[in-house]
Amino acid sequence: MDLHVRYEGDDDPDKCTARKLARFDLATLHRSDRATPYGVVLNPHAERALSPADAETARENALVALDCSWESAGEKQFTIPGEHRALPYLVAGNPVNFGRPMRLTTVEAFAAALAILGEYDHAERVMAKFTWGETFLDLNEEPLRRYAACEDSNEVVAVQQEYLDRE
Numbered sequence: 001m002d003l004h005v006r007y008e009g010d011d012d013p014d015k016c017t018a019r020k021l022a023r024f025d026l027a028t029l030h031r032s033d034r035a036t037p038y039g040v041v042l043n044p045h046a047e048r049a050l051s052p053a054d055a056e057t058a059r060e061n062a063l064v065a066l067d068c069s070w071e072s073a074g075e076k077q078f079t080i081p082g083e084h085r086a087l088p089y090l091v092a093g094n095p096v097n098f099g100r101p102m103r104l105t106t107v108e109a110f111a112a113a114l115a116i117l118g119e120y121d122h123a124e125r126v127m128a129k130f131t132w133g134e135t136f137l138d139l140n141e142e143p144l145r146r147y148a149a150c151e152d153s154n155e156v157v158a159v160q161q162e163y164l165d166r167e
């Protein structure tokens with residue numbers, strides 16, 4: 001599955017996970033919406049949750065994230081064409097937002113999406129470039145396995161509810 005990033009470039013370049021992925025040829029960065037290929041767009045504001053039902057669209061087109069600072073990641077910023085999907089409840093494993101629900105880095109969002117879409121090996125490959133990468137997959141092992149076994153977005157939301165109720 002091809003990974004593409006609409007790269008805004010307003011975050012600390014030394015800590016940017018998308019830039020690191022691009023350095024290892026694991027993702028392609030694009031400086032404008034027009035240049036970004038159509039695909040499944042990872043958007044925390046999307047109404048529909050990502051589910052295995054999106055695998056075909058992502059495989060045939062692309063899996064896309066928007067790399068920008070969280071300060072500028074408002075709903076209006078997500079103007080990339082594509083099928084927008086929010087990730088279900090997961091917790092961050094990165095040192096900046098460790099343990100915090102939903103505030104994932106771009107690489108964590110990609111890895112979670114790949115795992116949900118049935119490409120766990122690819123998720124491990126992208127996370128292997130980060131010292132805390134394995135932590136993210138370990139922390140979320142159970143929810144990722146359960147989301148990946150769902151049929152569609154409604155089932156994913158039902159599983160997510162169980163985790164939200166425990167919060």
Ligand SMILES: C[S@@+](CC[C@H](N)C(=O)[O-])C[C@H]1O[C@@H](n2cnc3c(N)ncnc32)[C@H](O)[C@@H]1O
Nearest residue numbers: 016017042043044065066073087104105106109
């Ligand atoms: C706001 S940027 C921050 C990136 C950070 N600068 C880095 O270096 O990784 C994170 C991106 O990952 C994706 N993402 C993160 N959490 C998400 C969620 N809960 N649902 C969908 N996409 C998410 C979105 O594309 C989002 O714009």
